[in-house]
Amino acid sequence: MIKNRRWILLTIGGVLAIGFFLNSSWRQDLGTCCDNARVAFQPVDPKLIQYHERESIVPTVGTISALAVSTAGKIYIGGANAIERVGGEKYLLPGASMCLAVDDSGTIFAGMRTHVLVIKGGEITEWPSLGEKARLTSIAVDEWYVYVADAGNRRIWRYKKGGSEPLEIGKKNWANAVRGFNVSSPFFDVAISPADGSIWAVNPGYHALENYRPDGMPLSSWEAPSMTIQGFSGCCNPAHFALMPDGGFVTTEKGLPRVKIHNRDGSLRCVVAASDQFDADVMGLDVAVGSDGTIFVLDPARNRVRVFEANL
DSSP: OHHHHHHHHHHHHHHHHHHHHHHHHTTTSOOOTTGGGTTTTOOOOGGGBOEEEEEEEOOSSSSOOEEEEOTTOOEEEEOSSEEEETTSOEEEOSSOOSEEEEOTTOOEEEEOSSSEEEEETTEEEEOOOOOTTOOEEEEEEOSSEEEEEETTTTEEEEEETTOOSOEEEOOOBGGGTBOOOOOOSSOOOEEEOTTTSOEEEEEGGGTEEEEEOTTSOEEEEEEOBOSSTTSBOSSSOOOEEEEOTTSOEEEEOSSSOOEEEEOTTSOEEEEEEOGGGSOTTOOOOOEEEOTTSOEEEEETTTTEEEEEEEOO
16 A cells, blocks of 8 residues: 555656646747657648748848848848848847837837847837746737737737836636637747737647737637648647738748648648758747738748748
8 A cells, every 4th residue: 555655656746747847948948849740741742832932031140039021021130139130230139039020110129038128219128027937939019009929928918019017918718718828838929910900829739820809809710730731730839920911821830840821711721831841850930921922931940031932
């Protein structure tokens, strides 16, 4: 009986230790939770690939980590200690920007690990920290608001443009049909719909895209867990997404790196780039879309921005 009891206690202790490791270690690195899917599901029917690659953009900042394309078509790349506008100015930072957004006036919003930096006219303003647990992974901006995805706190924070106390979006609330964000790795993305000002966010643990009003009330969603090319596999995908001019979704994945376009209902439209076009262990494929539909993909493994254009 005593031996059995000891065995039970050891088993429980082991499970708790593993759980603690998994819960804490993802904040230090990008993880490899989807690697087991890579080999078996790599091939893609060439007929699905409807984009071709143009010449890449090679940044001057090192260890690239963030990407944004402004409505004016200017490309911004964040690196270890700086942000550069391709073909233009460079801004030195006190650390690495994990995500970027640029508004219509050219003001840059950079998500650091725990807080937002605002760069306007060469002046840098620092907003208050969201706490040591925070890990900012995506940022989106429109005329009124700045939305920040926080993978550490599993929330989206909505700031007014001036940087007021943020509104919390995504806390579990079954009365309002909000199930909460299931985020188990530092990949959690948000974007603003230009059509109506609503926000779209990845709920990666459910392989879902969810639509919310600016006040946080849910509007709609779609999800596509699948081991086929039509959906998303692994523990938590898509890793990044951007909205197309027609409202479609460009998605990138980790573990099985690939870029796809999904229609507004979640159905697969086409493949932009298959997994064999990337290094096998690449993660952090941030993505942005130009007003003409050109797709830009941040490739940290090759330290460049890959450019994809639709076939004629």
